[in-house]
Amino acid sequence: MKSKALLNLFRRFRRNRDGSPMIEFALAAPALFLIVAGTMELGLAMVTNVLMESSLREAARWGITGQELEGESRLEHILAMIDRHTLGLVDMGEAKLQILTYPGFDQVGRGEEFVDGNGNGTYDAGETFTDSNGNGGWDADMGVAGAGASGEVVVYRILYKWPFLTPLVGKLVGDQDGKLGLRASVAVRNEPWNGDKT
Numbered sequence: 001m002k003s004k005a006l007l008n009l010f011r012r013f014r015r016n017r018d019g020s021p022m023i024e025f026a027l028a029a030p031a032l033f034l035i036v037a038g039t040m041e042l043g044l045a046m047v048t049n050v051l052m053e054s055s056l057r058e059a060a061r062w063g064i065t066g067q068e069l070e071g072e073s074r075l076e077h078i079l080a081m082i083d084r085h086t087l088g089l090v091d092m093g094e095a096k097l098q099i100l101t102y103p104g105f106d107q108v109g110r111g112e113e114f115v116d117g118n119g120n121g122t123y124d125a126g127e128t129f130t131d132s133n134g135n136g137g138w139d140a141d142m143g144v145a146g147a148g149a150s151g152e153v154v155v156y157r158i159l160y161k162w163p164f165l166t167p168l169v170g171k172l173v174g175d176q177d178g179k180l181g182l183r184a185s186v187a188v189r190n191e192p193w194n195g196d197k198t
């Protein structure tokens with residue numbers, strides 16, 4: 001008898017389509033808020049990424065002219081340009097800006113030449129190498145920090161870890177640290193402002 005009463009109760013519960021809209025909304029609201037906030041934040045992060053790319057292009061366009069400004073280094077001016085063009089969406093104190101110079105486009109991101117004495121495919125201490133960037137050691141990337149001299153190839157890279165305002169969204173779509181890595185890069189050749197041949 002007891003199980004029959006329970007079965008009846010269950011059937012009544014199943015048939016019951018009444019519900020308090022307020023309670024249903026209260027149950028669905030957190031998920032809804034998360035979807036709306038997450039979509040808005042991801043949109044803002046995408047806009048920021050586009051601004052980072054365009055700001056790098058602007059900075060590089062200025063950088064290739066080799067202009068010198070009074071009381072401000074070229075690098076300082078480039079940083080200020082990126083800061084201005086990203087409309088305050090990028091915390092320049094947290095962003096990592098890398099400006100590396102190479103003799104030509106072929107050398108971009110390449111390691112310095114070496115003689116693989118022990119034949120293991122990688123450079124090991126003691127093996128003979130060509131110190132292309134002249135810093136006294138072997139480098140896996142021969143780029144030299146700086147906006148480069150006349151006619152040199154310069155690569156501008158920026159990495160910014162987008163800190164989510166809604167940490168739960170960051171946990172769902174961000175990296176391990178709960179942030180979203182936004183990246184942009186551009187490679188240009190400096191103009192021959194010294195009259196050098198490139």
Ligand SMILES: [Ca+2]
Nearest residue numbers: 120122123124
């Ligand atoms: Ca080796």
Ligand SMILES: [Ca+2]
Nearest residue numbers: 131135137139
């Ligand atoms: Ca070196």
